[in-house]
Amino acid sequence: xxxxxxxxxxxAVSEDRLIELTDDNDTGVVDTDVxxxxxxxxxxxxxxxxxxxxxxxxxxxxxxxxxxxxxDLAIYELHKxxxxxxxxxxxxxxxxxxxxxxxxIRKKHCSWQPKQEPKLNLFARKxx
Numbered sequence: 001x002x003x004x005x006x007x008x009x010x011x012a013v014s015e016d017r018l019i020e021l022t023d024d025n026d027t028g029v030v031d032t033d034v035x036x037x038x039x040x041x042x043x044x045x046x047x048x049x050x051x052x053x054x055x056x057x058x059x060x061x062x063x064x065x066x067x068x069x070x071x072d073l074a075i076y077e078l079h080k081x082x083x084x085x086x087x088x089x090x091x092x093x094x095x096x097x098x099x100x101x102x103x104x105i106r107k108k109h110c111s112w113q114p115k116q117e118p119k120l121n122l123f124a125r126k127x128x
Contacts, residue, residue, distance in 0.1 A: 002039035003046055003062050003070035006032065012071045021078040034081070035074075042073045049102040053111075063112040065101065072098040 009018060015030060022031040046066060047056035058066060076095040079087060104110035 002036075002043050003058065004039065004042070004067050004074060006030065006035055008067060008071055009035065009074060013075055018078070021082055034078075038074050038077045038081075039070070041077060042070050045073065046070060046102060049099075050105050053106055053108065065110075065112055069098045069101050 006018075018030045018035070019028065022034040023029065024031060024034070043057060046069060047058075050056060062070075072094045076087075076091050076098075079091050101110060
């Protein structure tokens with residue numbers, strides 16, 4: 001299970017940009033195989049970073065913080081396929097920020113509260 005998806009990436013960078021970054025065969029469409037490979041890499045990276053603190057892979061719904069980090073890392077990896085060593089500074093900074101968030105999560109400087117169903121105790125007595 002990936003921590004983000006194609007729809008989230010399109011919101012982040014546009015479908016046209018994703019076509020430029022993934023369409024190795026000039027088909028004019030997003031190559032979902034490339035997207036899936038990158039999303040798998042990103043999930044593995046994120047899970048590896050936070051596995052000492054959280055059970056991974058994370059269950060649905062994935063926290064918005066992790067979705068945002070996954071988007072940033074996936075966009076970086078997609079650009080890296082095309083740009084190799086000439087990565088724009090803004091993308092480098094996005095990746096550094098995403099990695100810092102993961103390090104902060106691992107070090108317990110940053111977290112999220114998983115949504116939990118309220119526990120109902122049918123056998124509890126009221127105290128008067």
